Amino acid sequence: MRKESTSPPTSQASRDDSARRKRGWGIRGQLVLGFTSFVIVVLVIVLIFQVFLLDYFFQEAKKTELSAVHSSIEYSIGKEDFDEICAELASAHDICICIYRIENGDIGDLYISKEVSPTCVIHYADKDTLNAFYDKAMQNDGYFTQPFTLGRGDGVEGNRRPSGEISEGDGAFESKVKAPPNPDKPQRAMVVAVSVKAIRDHDGNEFVVFTNIGFSPMPAVEITRIQQYIYIAIALVISTIILALLISKRIAKPLEKITRSAERFAAGDYSVQFDVEGYAEMRRLAETLNYAAEEVSKTDKLKQELIANVSHDLRTPLTLITGYAEMMRDIPGENTPENTQVIIDEATRLTTLVNDLLDVSRYSDHRELKPTRFNLTDIVRKTINRYTELVKHDGFVIVFEESEDAVVEADESMILQVLYNLTNNAINYTGPDKRVVINQSIIDGKTVRITITDTGEGISQEDIPYIWDRYYKVDKTHRRSLSGSGLGLSIVKNILVAHNSSFGVESTPSKGSSFWFELPIVD
Ligand code: ADP
Numbered sequence: 135m136r137k138e139s140t141s142p143p144t145s146q147a148s149r150d151d152s153a154r155r156k157r158g159w160g161i162r163g164q165l166v167l168g169f170t171s172f173v174i175v176v177l178v179i180v181l182i183f184q185v186f187l188l189d190y191f192f193q194e195a196k197k198t199e200l201s202a203v204h205s206s207i208e209y210s211i212g213k214e215d216f217d218e219i220c221a222e223l224a225s226a227h228d229i230c231i232c233i234y235r236i237e238n239g240d241i242g243d244l245y246i247s248k249e250v251s252p253t254c255v256i257h258y259a260d261k262d263t264l265n266a267f268y269d270k271a272m273q274n275d276g277y278f279t280q281p282f283t284l285g286r287g288d289g290v291e292g293n294r295r296p297s298g299e300i301s302e303g304d305g306a307f308e309s310k311v312k313a314p315p316n317p318d319k320p321q322r323a324m325v326v327a328v329s330v331k332a333i334r335d336h337d338g339n340e341f342v343v344f345t346n347i348g349f350s351p352m353p354a355v356e357i358t359r360i361q362q363y364i365y366i367a368i369a370l371v372i373s374t375i376i377l378a379l380l381i382s383k384r385i386a387k388p389l390e391k392i393t394r395s396a397e398r399f400a401a402g403d404y405s406v407q408f409d410v411e412g413y414a415e416m417r418r419l420a421e422t423l424n425y426a427a428e429e430v431s432k433t434d435k436l437k438q439e440l441i442a443n444v445s446h447d448l449r450t451p452l453t454l455i456t457g458y459a460e461m462m463r464d465i466p467g468e469n470t471p472e473n474t475q476v477i478i479d480e481a482t483r484l485t486t487l488v489n490d491l492l493d494v495s496r497y498s499d500h501r502e503l504k505p506t507r508f509n510l511t512d513i514v515r516k517t518i519n520r521y522t523e524l525v526k527h528d529g530f531v532i533v534f535e536e537s538e539d540a541v542v543e544a545d546e547s548m549i550l551q552v553l554y555n556l557t558n559n560a561i562n563y564t565g566p567d568k569r570v571v572i573n574q575s576i577i578d579g580k581t582v583r584i585t586i587t588d589t590g591e592g593i594s595q596e597d598i599p600y601i602w603d604r605y606y607k608v609d610k611t612h613r614r615s616l617s618g619s620g621l622g623l624s625i626v627k628n629i630l631v632a633h634n635s636s637f638g639v640e641s642t643p644s645k646g647s648s649f650w651f652e653l654p655i656v657d
Contacts, residue, residue: 160382160386161382161385161386161389162378162379162382162383162386164382165378165379165381165382165385166375166378166379166382168378169374169375169377169378170371170374170375170378172374173370173371173374174371177367177370177371180363181363184359184360184363185360188351189350189351192349192350192351193281193327193349193350196327196347196348196349197279197327199227199229199347200229200279200327200329200345200347203223203227203229203231203345204277204329204331204333204343204345206219206223207219207220207223207231207233207331207333207343208331208333208343211233211333211335211341212335212336212337216246217246220233220246220248221248223248224248224250225250227347228250228251228347228348229248229250229251229345229346229347230248230249230250230251230253230254230255230256230257230345230346230347231246231247231248231343231344231345232244232246232247232248232256232257232343232344232345233245233246233247233341233342233343233344234264234341234342234344235339235340235341236268236332236340236341236342240265240268241261241264241265241268241342245341251347251348253284253324253326253346253347253348254346255282255284255326255328255346256328256344256345256346259344264342264344267328267330267344268330268332268342270330271330271331271332271342272332276331276332276333277329277330277331277332278329278330279327279328279329279330280327280328280329281325281326281327281328281349282325282326282327282328283324283325284324284325284326324348324349324350325348325349325350326346326347326348326349327346327347327349328344328345328346329344329345329346329347330342330343330344331343331345384412384413385412385413385416387412388410388411388412388413388416388420389416391410392408392410392416392419392420392423395407395408395423396408396423399423399427399430404427404430404431404434405431406427407424407427408420408421408423408424408427409424436603444487444491448484448487450480451480451481451483451484452480452484454476454477454480455477455480455481455484458473458476458477458480459477461473462474490621490622490625491621493551493621493625503544503545503548503632503633504545504547505543505544505545506543506544506545506546507541507542507543507656508541508542508544508546509539509540509541510539510540510541510542510549510574510582510584510653511536511538511539511540511574512539513546513549513550513553514534514536514553514572514574514584515534516550517550517553517554517557518532518534518557518572520554521557521561524561528568529568530561530564530568530569530570531567531568531569531570532557532561532570532571532572533569533570533571533572534572534574535571535572535573535574536574537574537575537576538576540574540576540582540653540655541655541656541657542582542653542654542655542656543654543656544633544635544653545629545632545633548629548632548633549629549633549653551625551626551629552625552626552629552630552651553584553586555622555623555625555626556586556626556649556651557570557572557586558622559588559622559623559649560586560587560588560590560647560649561588563588563590563591563647564588564589564590564646565588565589565590565591565646567589569588569589570586570587570588571585571586571587571588572584572585572586572587573585573586573587576655577652579655580654580655581652581653581654581655582652582653582654582655583650583651583652584650584651584652585648585649585650586648586649586650587646587647587648587649588646588647589645589646590646590647591643591644591646592641592642592643592644592645592646592647593639593641593643593647594643598639598641601623601639602623602624602626602627603624626649626651630651633653635651635652635653635654636651636652637649637650637651637652638650638651
């Protein structure tokens with residue numbers, strides 16, 4: 135009884151649904167998401183450097199610059215052109231310089247003053263403030279650097295507000311570092327670093343060098359930088375999405391084309407062609423699928439042929455058997471030994487065919503070998519003996535060119551089957567001289583080679599690779615009643631492959647074929 139499907143009609147729809155869910159994101163979505171996430175991560179990293187770490191790097195660079203300037207001043211003090219050197223240093227580094235003499239441990243006369251930058255604050259410090267700076271430097275091995283914020287004046291302190299501890303004196307310095315250049319135009323606070331160093335010239339005179347330098351990027355530069363950053367980020371995200379879409383289109387399009395062809399192929403249309411342009415990998419995939427489609431179509435064709443052949447082969451003897459049996463039953467005098475022989479012959483033919491079909495499935499897959507030691511030469515003789523009747527009645531000549539006996543270790547019944555199938559084919563396909571030669575030769579004392587040669591039409595070069603396939607028949611017609619299932623060589627191949635032995639065929643059209651196989655000799 136046929137079993138009907140009992141699943142509810144909605145099950146197909148829900149299966150489709152879950153399949154769609156399982157498929158998840160397409161290439162397009164994945165690429166856009168992947169590319170965009172990558173760009174966003176890069177932008178965030180850049181932002182961190184630009185906003186949070188830039189000041190740190192900037193200040194470190196400026197500190198190094200200040201220290202280099204101090205060293206140059208210390209080295210050059212007392213030289214004739216010291217004033218010029220200081221002017222050059224100030225303008226080259228955009229630094230304000232004030233150098234005072236030290237008299238009795240206090241700030242004395244002004245020795246050098248270079249005010250080059252609008253961020254100069256040191257010139258606005260009074261003596262008390264300068265003394266306070268000097269004292270602090272002396273407590274700190276003669277050198278110290280401290281940042282001060284230039285004020286905004288709107289009561290709101292800048293977001294980078296280093297403490298300006300030194301604020302004694304008349305307030306000029308203090309107001310400079312706290313008061314804005316233009317209170318109506320509040321802007322981001324700027325930081326300046328004041329650096330103090332006590333030095334001596336070659337004569338041992340003491341000096342103190344005050345320098346100050348812009349310690350934060352100019353606000354205008356910073357605003358431009360942030361604006362640029364925003365524009366670049368927007369442009370980058372948009373171009374990334376466009377790029378991802380373009381790339382995914384190039385990948386997805388051929389894939390969709392291949393999928394459509396594969397769906398047709400799965401539905402049984404083996405003539406389908408997978409042809410795509412684009413990436414080399416896609417072209418290779420299409421080529422492989424084309425090859426697979428070709429092979430599947432070939433196998434399918436062979437299967438159809440086998441069904442046709444097998445049914446034909448089964449029907450012919452069955453018709454004959456039934457016909458002869460009916461005739462012998464109904465017509466008096468027809469019950470002759472000749473007619474009975476026809477029935478026996480046809481029944482034998484049927485048995486051969488059915489046995490071939492059974493053998494092919496038996497040997498094809500992974501049947502375990504049962505190796506034993508046996509005399510191969512004896513087996514060849516045994517095979518030839520099976521054909522004694524044929525030789526007697528039909529005039530066949532089977533010659534055995536033997537060398538010394540060869541003992542091998544293999545599955546005896548399988549090797550017998552190989553010999554039988556090859557000899558059978560040679561008899562079936564040999565020429566009018568009805569001659570078949572079986573040669574046994576020993577190669578290097580290690581290997582025995584059996585070659586079965588006929589004088590028939592041979593096999594064309596283009597057919598040779600396929601004759602080992604199941605169901606393959608070169609001329610698609612049956613020569614003799616002995617064989618013709620198209621399975622004999624496939625059985626031979628399976629057995630010899632299972633034995634790891636070499637085998638092959640040499641054939642010259644209209645001259646004949648030589649089928650051979652080799653087995654290792656054991657002592
Ligand atoms: P079949 O039962 O049809 O002989 P086989 O598998 O034994 O099937 O052989 C496959 C095909 O190879 C045959 O149909 C025939 O065309 C070709 N073939 C096999 N042996 C020979 C031979 N000795 N000479 C010529 N053709 C051969």
